[in-house]
Amino acid sequence: MRSLFTASLAVVASIVVTLPLQAQVLPEWNVIAAKQEQLGENHGLLTGAVEIEQGDTKLYAEQVQILDEEHIVATGNVVLTQGNNRIAADRSEFNTRTKLGTFYNASGIASVQPQRQAAPVAGIVVPQLAGQETDVYFFGEKVEKIGFKKYRITNGGFSTCVQPTPRWDLSAGTITLNVDHYTLLRNAVLSVKGVPMFYLPVMYYPTNEDDRATGFLIPTYGMSSVRGQSISNGFFWAIDRSRDLTLVHDWYSQTGQGTGAEYRYDVGGGSDGTLRAYTLDEQLGANPRSRSYRIDGGANHRLPGNFRARARVNYFSSILTNQTVNIDVNNASRNTRSYGGNVVGALAGFSVNGTFERNEWFNDTTNSGVTGSAPRLSISKNERPLFTGAPVYFSLGGEVVNLVRQTRALDVVTDDRSLSRLDFSPQLRFPFKRWPFFTVNSSISWRDTYYTRSLDPATGTVLENNLNRRYYTVGSQIVGPVFTRVWDTPDNGYAERFKHTIEPFLNVQRTSLIGDFDRVVQIDGTDIVFGGTTSYAYGVNNRFYAKRKLGQVSQAQEIVNVEVRQTYYTDARATQYDTRYSINTIGSAPTNFSPVSLGVRLTPSPAVNATVSAEIDSRHRELRSMSAQTSYNWTNRVQTTVGWSHRFFIEDLAGFNNKDALDHYVNLSTNAHTIDNRFGGVYTFSYDVRRSAMLQSRVSAFYNAQCCGIAFEYQRYNFAGVPSFIVPSDHRFFLSFTLAGLGNFSPFNGAMSGVPR
Structure with a gap:
């Protein structure tokens, strides 16, 4: 009888100890465990395939120690899931009320919205990578969950390349990861396939849910025979949905340092604008101990009363610096600086156009010519019947303008032909x-x-x-x-x-x-x-x-x-x-007949077109000039343009009787990429047939893997003997990386511009 009583007491005690703990210590959580032990009033132990759940939050572990109503310690294969976010760790200290905690030797995945798509050339460019992920993978010795999508990581890193072995990651001593907002890293190191690539003491990385995110951009590395090695860094600030600002810094080993900014806005209704300013502090190189600047931009605004205002500026303080630093061959070879604006609209049945402009072209570093309108007011009346039903049409035009025409040397006007008209x-x-x-x-x-x-x-x-x-x-x-x-x-x-x-x-x-x-x-x-x-x-x-x-x-x-x-x-x-006619012959013997002009245009299909033009001198019956150009476009994946031009020698014709003043050029431009933009490239060249010299050539290529990519560009030009080109030759190389979800950019000097990354 005594043995039966003892056995019954043991069964009752066992039932009391294994009561469901969620009803006692975790009243708002569903608890599943192989073994549940009550160790005190608010103290318990769960062991064996533990799972606790509340809403979309689930915690899995081999063992969970319940310290009180809010604090638990989970050990052994700890996994926390909240919606699409997941953390795995060896050990965790978790608050069941705030659903925050600390995880040790942890890794995780958090959802992040896609980043900004491709933008115009020479601005912020975030490529559309093949298989670009929309998640952030992070890891660390200690990961503190301090918000719903905010983490503090110690001795760890993160990557947007979510693969068994991420192709790249950013590691740091301290990381603040705020998903859908930003990530702040201190002592950051970028590694690609385990190889450290560069170090930054501080890095601000955007993980914004919007399509435009504030943050640092991937640097671009370059090398030039004139400027030496270079590193270009950029920071993008999304001010609001209609405005943004990009700040850049360029370092040149043989020249100095440059800083710049690009401000863009689009307030809708046809009102938008871009302004880019760049300054270079040269300590060495072609123009030592000097500061120069360049300003480019344009604006377009709708005004009341059916008027519209436009403004533009392409201005540099030093033509030598412009041709030395500018990587875009077309811009670098440009010897003209200008600025201006106009207001155009309709008033009382008349078209009104007010314009101000100033253009200055350089023959060398000291001599230039200036033209412009300061200002110009044009008024015109569109064509209409002279009276109702009349077969005769009347139109009217007029203007008042202050025309500027000057010749300058060393910024001193040597000839001024300006007047009002x-x-x-x-x-x-x-x-x-x-x-x-x-x-x-x-x-x-x-x-x-x-x-x-x-x-x-x-x-x-x-x-x-x-x-x-x-x-x-x-x-x-x-x-x-x-x-x-x-x-x-x-x-x-x-x-x-x-x-x-x-x-x-x-x-x-x-x-x-x-x-x-x-x-x-x-x-x-x-x-x-x-x-x-x-x-x-x-x-x-x-x-x-x-x-x-x-x-x-x-x-x-x-x-x-x-x-x-x-x-x-x-x-x-x-x-x-x-x-x-394209070529006048002032200085030659007068003739009653102009050159014979021939123009041919071929468009056999939407993908192919060609043009040929020529002028034949009517007196000597010889070709003066001839040019040809053909273009091919295959589904926007392959675009090729080939051009040829030649001015011919005519012994007795002024303007054509000096072989050194004639030209003969061949140009080619090819842009090709795969349909998924996985890899592609650009190749261009300009060849001077008369001098048997390659004026410039450019090779750009890019390759995008699943989570990262690489792009490079090589340029070579030799404009020795070409009028208005002051910097004779240069060799240039640039390298840029692309990481999924992290923006890169094209430096303001034109490097990597047009590369379809």
């Missing part, structure tokens, strides 16, 4: 379009121009005497008769129908005598008008059309266009002032 020009036009195969457009215009200064015809000196120039122009533009033939080719593999048109044309224009022509200070096209002559521009246009099936619809498109034209002048001197 008032211009007024009404026009009447009578179109005859009764027959579709024969049209005539006739017009008569009168022009009155007032100048505040004039030339001395004998000496060419600009005088302070004003001048009033008046003349009229009468002309007709005749097209036809037009001859047309159509072929139906239903069995043709290229097109189901072809059409050929032959369009002869004749443009007759009579300009009255301008008695003071030799007294006009010639600055722009308004001033370069030769009077007392009649011109006959004649030629023929051949057009070939093909009706092809593009998709589901058949469309007619022009596939071949061939135009031949020439102009005859009753006064041979007029050939020297006709701006319709």
